[in-house]
Structures are given as C-alpha cells and as structure tokens.
Amino acid sequence: MLPVSNSRALQVSSSPFLPTVVPSLPRSPWPPSIISSLKTCKTMRDLHQFHAKAIKTGLIRDPLVAAEVLRYAALSDDRDLRYARLVFDEMREPNLFSWNTLIRAFSESEFEPLQAVSMFLQMLNDAAVHPNRYTFPSLLKACARSGSLEEGKQMHGFVAKIGLVSDGFVLSNLVRMYAMCERIEDACFLVQSSSVSSEAEVGVVLQNVLIEGYFGLGMVAHARQVFDEMSTRSVISWNAVISRYAQIGLFQESMDVFRQMLVVGMLPNYVTLVSVLPAIARLGALDLGEWVHLYVEKNKIVVDDVLGSALVDMYSKCGNIDKALELFEGLPKNNPITWSSLIGGLAMHGRAKETIDYFSMMEQTGLTPTAVVFIAVLDSCGHLGLVDHGRAYFARMTKFYGLNPGSEHYACMVDMLGRAGLLDEAEEIVMSLPMKPNDAILKALLAACKIHGDVEMGIRAAKSLIKLAPCDEASYLLISNMFASLGDLELVAEIRLLVKELDIQKDLGCSWMTVDGAIHEFVTEDDQHPRASEIYAMLEEITTKLQAAGYEPNSSQVLLNIDKEEKDNFLNYHSEKKAVAFGLISTRPGTTLRIMKNLRVCPDCHSSLKFISKIYCRSIVVRDMKRFHHFENGVCSCNDYW
Template identity: 55%
Template sequence: MTSTVCNPTTTPSSHPSFLFPQITSCKTIRDLHQVHAHFIKTRQIHDPLAAAEILRFYALSTHRSIQCARSVFTQMEKPNYFSWNTIIRALAESSVNDHSLDALFFFSQMVADGSVEPNKFTFPSVLKACAKMGNLEVGKCVHGMAVKFGLETDGFVVSNLVRMYVMCEVMEDANLLFSRSVGDFGVLNGRKQEGNVVLWNVIVDGCVRVGDFRAARELFDKMPHRSVVSWNAMISGYAQNGFLKEAVEMFRDMQIGNVCPNYVTLVSVLPAISRLGALELGKWIHLYANKNGIGIDDVLGSALVDMYCKCGSIEKALLVFEQLPKRNVITWNAIISGLAMHGRVEDALDYFSKMEQAGVLPSDVTYIGILSACSHAGLVEKGRSFFNHMVNVVGLEPRIEHYGCMVDLLGRAGLLEEAEELILNMPIQPDDVTWKALLGACKMQGNIDMGKRVAEILMDLAPRDSGSYIALSNMYASMGNWEEVAKVRLRMKDMDIRKDPGGSSIELDGAIHEFVVEDDSHPRAGEIHSMLEEISEKLSLEGHRPNTTQVLLNMDEEEKQSALRCHSEKIATAFGLISTAAQTTLRIVKNLRICEDCHSSIKLISKIYKRKIVVRDRKRFHHFENGLCSCKDYW
C-alpha cells in the first residue's frame, strides 16, 4: 500500500475520508486498531493526511479513544491546524473533567509552537473547556486572544464566548456580548439575525441558570426564531426550579407552535407532570414517544415509571418497568419508592430482592424508599434491619433522609423516646425535616409535653417556617387551651408568619383544576356546593359523624362541621363526581397530609358513589374503594 499525497486544491472527493476508506469502514475500536497497526507497519502513518484521519477517528468517532488519540497526536512530527483542533476538541468535549484542563494545555502548546495559528475552529473548543471548568480568568485571556486574531465577530466564537461567561455566571459580560452581537448580526458572516438561534439559546439558558426567569421568558418571547433547544431550555428550567405549571404550559405552547418535542423535551417535562399528578398528559407523552420512535431507554423509562407512580397509576408503572430492555439503579429506585408510596410494602421489598438478584447495587436512595415502605406499614423490626444492613453490610453512610425515615418509622409506631434518642445521638446535625417527623408523631400519639419541646426546637431552628407554630397551636387546641393557642397565633402575627394554605387539584381532560379550603372561585362553584350538600346528607345516612376534633379553632359545633365539609380534597372530590361519568376513577393531589375526617369521609364516598378515588397527599397515596383504603388506616 503506497502513500497518497493530497493536493490542497482537490475536489471534495479527495477529502481524507475518501482517500482512506479502510478507516471509515471500521465498525469497532478493534478494527481501527488493526488499520492503525497496518499503517504503522507500512509507514503510511507518516503521511500527514493518514495520521490526521486516524487521529480524527480515535478522537471524534463513535469508536473514540482519547488515550489512543493522544498517542497518535504526540507522535506527529508537525501537526497541522486540523490535528491541533481535533485533539483540543476531543478533550474539550470529553465527559472526564480533567480532560478540559488537558484541552487548555494543548491549546497553550499550539500557541507556543507557533507553526500554526489558532483559528475560528479552535476557539469554540477552548472556550468550551473554560466553561466546563468555570475558569473565568483563563476564559478572559482566551477572549483577548480571539480579539487579537480578529475572530471576535465570528458567530461560533461569539456563541461560545457568551456560553463561557454564562457558565461562569458573569451575566453582565454575557449580556453585553449578546446585545452587541444581536445588534450587529445583520453583517456578521453574511448571516441574518434570525439565523443566530444558538446565541439566543445560550443567553436564555444563562438567565435560567442564575434563576432570572423573568428575563429568560422576555428573551424567549423576543427570539426571532426558536429551535427545539430553545423550548427545552425553558421547560427544563421551569421544571427543575419548581415552576411546574409554567413548564407544562410551555410544553403545550411548544406543540401549538408546531415544534416537535424530542427525547430531551420528554425527559425534561415528565418531572413537572409527575409532581402535578397530571396523568392524562403523562399518558399522552408515553404514547407520543412510542408513535414517534423515541426510544424508551433507562433514562426516559425511569422518568415514565416515576410519572406513573406519582400520578397514581402504579399498575402502569409496573408494566413500563417490566417492558424496559435495560434498567439502571434510578429505574429500580423509582419503582421501589413508588410501590412504597402506594402502600404496596411487600411488593417494594420483593422488588428490592429482585434488584439485588439482578446484580444492581442499591444506592442510598434505594434505602430511603425501603425505609419509607417500612414506615408506611409500621414494620419497625424490618426497618431497623434494613438500616443496619445499609450501614454495616453495604457500607453506605446514612444521610439525613435515612435518619428522618427511621424517626418517622419509630414515631408512627409510638416509640417516641427511641425516636428522640436517635435524633440526639445522630453523627450529623439534625435538620428541621427530621424534627418535624418527630413533631408529627407527637401530634399523632398525643404526647403534648414532648411535642411542645420539639416545637420550640423547631422554632429556633427554622423561625420562619409556619409548620412548627401551627403544630404547637393545634396541640394546645386539642387540649382546649385557647389561651395558649392565642399566644402562638399572636407570635405568628408579630413575626408575619403565615400558614401554608391547604390545596387540592384534580386533572380532567388534560386540564388541572385547583381548589383551596372553602373555595367558591370555580366557574361551577354552585354545582360543587350542591354536590357537597348531597354528599353530607348521604354520609349522614350511612352513620358518618363529622370528626370535629380535626377543627382546631374556637368555634361552635355547627361551624366546625361546615368547615370540615369545605376541605379542599372534598371540594375536588365533589367536582370530580359532577364532571365525570359513573365509575370513572378520580385522582386527587393534596399538598398537605389528609385529615382524619376527610379520610373517613372519602372511604364512605367511594362506597356510596361506587367510585375508586385515589388521593395523593404530602406523604403517600390512598386508594379508596368500596369503603376501604389501601393504607389500612395507618398513615
């Protein structure tokens, strides 16, 4: 095999890829090794074009090997600009953090060598390395060099400069560059302004990163042209920062704008759908993925399993899980936690065993799911056993969440002293969530003395959190000590601390309807009120008596009964009954723990109206059917 020299003025058919078909035909890294070895044996590797093509395939193809690419590059006598750019790009794009530093090292070597100058293909990769490292100082030096080489107006260089400043959270400089580039874009590289989607995407993403969603949305709305990446940036930003309804609305607007969601879109919006409990929309996304050939891998599969679990369809979650061709630890965690949340404790423990049999090592998140399952079922000994196994056998360091689960497990079982002792002897500082678990248990078990002590600790630990004040107030109210209730309420008023309002939502025909206590703002409020009256009458005929001990306010019995009737989950249930066909399952999401009266009422409603009613409260799912609940009244 003879060496081939390429004329720089040759036609595209003379591109190195065409000159060395034996390289492009490689199917595996082993094939590439064989071709590489042959090139060395025949001395063809000394042909700059052949070496550059071998380097390119090692560095950038699907068979990439950074180690081999570096070896090829370091043996080149005089690398051309193409080879320098290839190795720098490969290192900058690598998922290994240290490789970004190596990319900067090779760039400095390129500059020091002086035989070739960095060009418009060099700087984007170098800036990407600076951005990944968050190295502002080096990034500014590279910016200066780009100006020196007259590349400050190149579209790709500018985009990566803006991204570098964004990743370093220097939004002032990023905005300055962006504004200048957008203003001048009519003359940059012959492009039109609307063509610079990448630059707009970068600056929108930057605003999202620093949490300035108002600016991000304003920029997004002004974009002359949007790609699917533009939409994904906003959807994922909203979803990850708790703007759930905004994420879903953006997803719907995306479809109205005739932009097809892709894999990233689905993975981004599913967590928001999960937290909202919007099952119908989640089903639509699952169907969309199947219809459009979007592969449901372990990542998308995990998101779908989590969505079905959190939207109340545990059977569908199990079906998706079983059909996945590949499962990772996140997928297993999703199904185990989901089963625990739905009170399917034995199934959760069974899937934990299957996970171990499949050779998947459980993570700390796995044990949070298992301990939660034990807590929901009151399995104290099993919970202790799993906690000890995690620490002493698997060797995982318990996180604050594990201790919180154990406190919840012990407290629900009435072992308050043991739960308090566990908190006091924790090797890490207990947080407010851990103390709240004990406070909730004190309220449940009626231990007022410990409850007051824990509430005071919480008030010192999280003085602006209304939860501890409300819990203490409720404890005094349950004793009829209205004087102490007034003191706590006055303390809240003086500190301008307000109680989080209880709220419930229900999804119908893809729309989410939200309700709060005594809500009369819905367009069908009159019909809802009539249904609430009907429900009250039918409950009374069934022998139900409102549990007015749940109304911890100083009012007469009739007022207390009226207040109970207008709890948000009852309003959502009434709305569901008047809005759906007979036997349709109602799925309700509540932001707080369901109260005892609503729990007993909805059990009877499921029997009276022959409906399955699924309620997701702050802690778990309750599946009401034929007068019974899946939690067996232990929650």
C-alpha cells in the same frame, strides 16, 4: 430581542496571531483494518493492550494511529486524561487534530477545565500548528464552565484577531461564555452587532443561547420574551423553554409551552418528551401523559432507559402504578434510575411488600441502588413493621454500598422504630445524628411519643422542634395533638393561644385535578372558580350525606380559637373536598377522581373521603406531599398509615 445599549464596544484582550491553517493528515501506510481494530476498543483496558502492541510494532509512529489512541483516551466514556496527556507528550509532532482533542477533553473535565487554556498557550509555541474554528468553542466552553471572564475575553481577542467572530459556531460559544459568566449585556450586544445573526439559522441558534443564558441567571421573564419574539423557532428553542421551566419548578408553564408547541404544529422529539414528562408527573396530568406515551408508540420513538424511566415516573406520580409496572417490565433493566422510578412509585402508593420484592430483584441484577431507593425501602419496612429488616437494610446501605445516609433515611428509621414502640432507640438515633436533626426527624419522634404516650420524651422532642421551626404551624399541631391525646386540655389551650399570639400563618392548602385536559386548582376558603356556586352546592349535599352515614368531623387539626361548629364548617371547605365536589359534578358516574395536594391530607379529610368513596361509588385517588391514598368502597390503601 431585548433592547441593549450599543453605546460601548466590548473590551477584549487581543494577541498577534497567524491566519488559520487547517493541516492535512498524512496518508496512513497501515492497512485500514488496523485503524478499524482500534475503533473497536470498548474500555481503557482494551486501549492499553492496543497501545502496547502499537508501541512494540512501531505502529504508534503513524500520526493517524497516535491521534486515534489519544482520541479514545481523551474523549471516550471511560476517559483517562492523565493517560491521554502521556500519549500526547510522546507524540513527536502532534497535529492540530491532536491539540484540539486534548483541549476539548480538558474543557469537558469536571475538575480542571481551564487546563484547556493552558494547553492552548502551549500550542501557540508550535509554529507548525494554528488554531481553527474547532479550537475556540472548547476554549470558550472551558472559560464558561469555570466562570473565568478574563480568560474568556482573551479568547474573544484571539477570535477577533483571526476573523472568526463571523463564524456562527464560534460566535454562539462566545455568547454562551458571556452569559455563563453573568455578562448577559455583553452576550446581547454580541448578538445584536453580529453581521451573521441576521441569517435565519444562525439567528435561531444565538437566540437559543440567550434563552439558556437568561434562564441560567434566573431572568425567566427575559428568557420568555426572547422566545416569544423569535420569528422562527426550532424544536431546540421549544425544548429549551419547556425543560428550563420544568427544572425551576414552573411545571404549569412548562406544560403550557408544550401544548402551544403542539398547536402551532411543531412536532416534539425525544428531548421534548423527556423534558415535559417531569412537569406532567408533578402536576398529575395523566391525560396528557397518556397522550405522550401514545405519541411515542405511534412515532416508533425508541424507549431507552431515560425515556422509559420518565414514563414510569409519570404513571407512578399520576396515580396509575399498575401501568407503571406494566411499562417497567418491557424496559431494559441495566440502569438504576429505571429501578428507582418504579421502586419509589411502589412505596409512594403504599405497596410496601412489592417495594421490597423489587428491591431484591434489583440487587440480583448486580446494580448498585441509589440513596433514593433506600428511602423507599426503609419507608416500606416501617409501613410493614419490619424493624429487623429495616435495621439490616440501613446497615447494608452504609457498609456494603458505601452510601452516606441523609436526613430522609434517618427520618424513616425514627418513624419505623417509633411506630414499633422502640422510642429509646429512636431517640438515640436522633441524639447521635451526624447532622442537626431537621423537622421531619423530630416530627417522626414526636408523633411516636403521641402514639405511645411518652410525655417526657415528647416534651423534649417538642422543645427541639419549636426551636428549629418556631413558625411552623404543623409543629404546634403535633404538640397540641399529643397533649390532647393525653387529656391535658389546659396545655392544648396554651398551645393554641401561643399560635395566635405568634400570628403563625398556616401553609395554604391547595389541590388540583385535570378534567378534559384542563387543570383546575382549588384553595381553602377561595371561591374564584367559574363553577363555584355549583361546587358549594355539591359540598352541601356531601355534608348532608356524610352526616346521614354517621360521619363525625375530626377538628383536632384546627388550631384556630373558634367554637366546634365553626371548626366543622371550616373543615367542609378544605381544598381536597372542593376538588372532589368539582369532580363529582364534572365527570360521569364511575369515573375515577384523581386529585393532587400540596400538603399532607388531614385526618378529617382522610376519614370523609373514605365515606364519600362509598356513598358515591367512586374511586378517589389523592396524592399528597408524601404518598398516594386510593379510596374505594370506604377503605384507603394506606390502611390509615400516613
């Protein structure tokens, strides 16, 4: 446990309060079948019909029936709090169960959680009802969700007054309330000073709450310290750390904790797997992802739409789209997220026709596509040159489904129109955007100007791009390439000089791959890998064979003010080439090399990887920041479109 000063006691508000009394529900005079029929309600419409019948027959006078009607209206999946409040107000003598039901419902509501506290204050006026250990967790949750520290301290006062601080259920919610209200010191003090925190089961729960609290405040090191110092860890403890690491982008740490969990013999459960799969997908650790899938099958874990979507997404992002397709076919098709995982994966792998086909199948099911799905569809239309289809899908997205296009949708439209030579229409979209154009939109327009040689529009786009991203080397690179393609070498030289004068730093290229379960990372001009000497020797061999095969380096992407020989040498040590070299010396002949990259593949690496795939008879799969490239026998699946 982290050290916390004990020099002060918590300052909490208090109020006179009667001892807890748990009321007993009266025995219902109605047959059990009546209550059973109420529990079969599946929608609020069903409940309305039952409620009307109950009022007509007098059944609603039974406190148990009224309480069940209230419970469904307040807590079911399609809950209606307005209706629940009306039901409650019509109850002649609501019992504690009914008060707790409505308090809990308000605490879980999206817009008015503090209504739970208002209900509690009304409850205090009912002399026949007294709160119990099930009342305060909901109240504390309402305070935590709304960040209402003062109300939370008042609830702490009530809890202390009636002696519920020693109740583990209530205490854990008190700790969570202080943590979510950014009073982590108070949360720690409560845990340390509580007499029940030493009990093994309660102690683990409280430490789990602290871990969540630290993560919520961005205090990652503190959260990990609490976790590492736990004498006993439940599967919930492991899940909390694994999921939180993944959520904040620390994917390697998430996977490391998962592996540690397996080493100590703690069996992962459904939540563990759903939590770690996004990290596996992000890092492209296919071997570990396949292990997770095998674990699911061996342990007969139910693959529902959530776990199924995570597995489909993992296979897609780890480069095995065919396995993702196979898995998808066996899943329930009633969740748009499942479709989104597959359709997005197909688009990322450049399988544009299948992307559109599966989108059509999704629409036939009656599901509403997500905004993410439309990004994949619009990208695929651009890939296939289906401009009319792209316009139609964009219109359908807004007019039929009521989805508001984001910057990524507009970037897809500009890219699609620009590649088709419809530059005026593309620029019109940029000029009439409902938001300021971002760098992706302007880069799409500038790239189209380069392709079609529209200098005037290109200069307009370039000025806007530099104004928006004055320190982004990629912006100057696009501008330089446009002038280079037009043969204006003086302007190219000016752009490169400007980059040097502004001291613009290039984003560091990083590539990684998994070999024998270990992730190996490679950075341009970095020789820290344990097998660096072997990697550089293989790079020399690759360079020699590329030259013999007629490969010519493409140094257009190098803005450094150095001569051509130095530029060519610089290109030889790009991170993805290092990863390929490592893969060639570390795997058996014929093994597919799967490489992940944090930036987009440059034209030179793209060209050289096509040659390497043919020279060494290897399939090479590269995932850059935008899409997958499958290199095989000298050809790339993207058809040089990226």
